[in-house]
Amino acid sequence: MNSPHYPVETITGVWKFERPPHLQVATRSTPGHLLHYIESGTYTLVTNRRRYEVNAGDCVYYYGSEEVEWHGGSLPVVFYSVGYMSSLPVLPVTRRVFKVRSEIARIFPEIFNCYQRRNEGISVHLELYGMLCRLLALIYRSDHNTGEKTQSGVWPAIEQEILHQRKFHITVGDLARLSGMSLSTLSKHCIAATGKSPRDRLRDLRISEAKGLLLYSGMSITEIAGQLGYRGIHEFSREFSRTCHVPPSGFIKNNSKAHPEKY
Numbered sequence: 001m002n003s004p005h006y007p008v009e010t011i012t013g014v015w016k017f018e019r020p021p022h023l024q025v026a027t028r029s030t031p032g033h034l035l036h037y038i039e040s041g042t043y044t045l046v047t048n049r050r051r052y053e054v055n056a057g058d059c060v061y062y063y064g065s066e067e068v069e070w071h072g073g074s075l076p077v078v079f080y081s082v083g084y085m086s087s088l089p090v091l092p093v094t095r096r097v098f099k100v101r102s103e104i105a106r107i108f109p110e111i112f113n114c115y116q117r118r119n120e121g122i123s124v125h126l127e128l129y130g131m132l133c134r135l136l137a138l139i140y141r142s143d144h145n146t147g148e149k150t151q152s153g154v155w156p157a158i159e160q161e162i163l164h165q166r167k168f169h170i171t172v173g174d175l176a177r178l179s180g181m182s183l184s185t186l187s188k189h190c191i192a193a194t195g196k197s198p199r200d201r202l203r204d205l206r207i208s209e210a211k212g213l214l215l216y217s218g219m220s221i222t223e224i225a226g227q228l229g230y231r232g233i234h235e236f237s238r239e240f241s242r243t244c245h246v247p248p249s250g251f252i253k254n255n256s257k258a259h260p261e262k263y
Contacts, residue, residue, distance in 0.1 A: 015080070015112075021076055028068060033085070035139075036060040054097055059104070064204075088136065107134060111132060168229050207240060
């Protein structure tokens with residue numbers, strides 16, 4: 001793997017959560033990369049069309065605003081969560097939930113405590129980014145030692161270009177041609193990184209962008225539809241309603257005062 005120039009571009013947040021027993025949640029993970037360390041408790045996770053039994057001592061990894069179902073057990077769950085933007089390779093779908101050594105587990109509360117001091121100056125920022133880079137180095141080294149390969153940065157790089165160029169309605173065929181690869185190769189990279197086909201992943205990118213624009217841009221629904229490349233407001237409303245089970249106007253109403261959870 002060629003070393004990226006900036007292994008960690010931005011830390012989007014560091015949190016510590018406690019979830020009550022028997023919690024049932026269907027949501028999405030935050031954009032970019034997201035790591036959880038489960039300090040205590042157990043729950044069942046469904047994501048990427050796979051079902052995982054998550055236990056204390058496990059690390060959970062998400063990439064790119066993935067669909068998440070949380071089915072709580074009989075005990076509360078306490079976990080640390082670290083979100084970051086990075087050009088690092090995406091961990092394979094088979095390695096989204098994995099047991100970690102005590103050396104890795106200790107770093108999560110250290111990052112959390114350091115993040116609380118992030119306004120104290122550049123030295124704390126350097127310390128914070130250094131801790132996260134150390135954490136990621138240990139995780140990627142563990143991934144290498146298992147004999148499983150992290151996925152190349154091909155699909156994440158394609159996604160970054162889609163977002164940068166705002167090509168939210170590009171066809172899969174045009175995307176393959178612009179990427180210089182066959183449809184089957186493009187599909188292989190996308191499924192390996194996200195667990196979804198390119199068509200489904202492009203839809204998810206459109207809908208995720210739409211949600212942000214609906215809540216924070218001040219644009220009208222018609223303007224948002226045009227911004228995302230829909231042929232009209234009706235096409236946009238139809239796809240949004242089918243995906244989110246609520247029309248764009250209902251989404252704004254339901255979330256205008258909500259505080260989004262981080263999963």
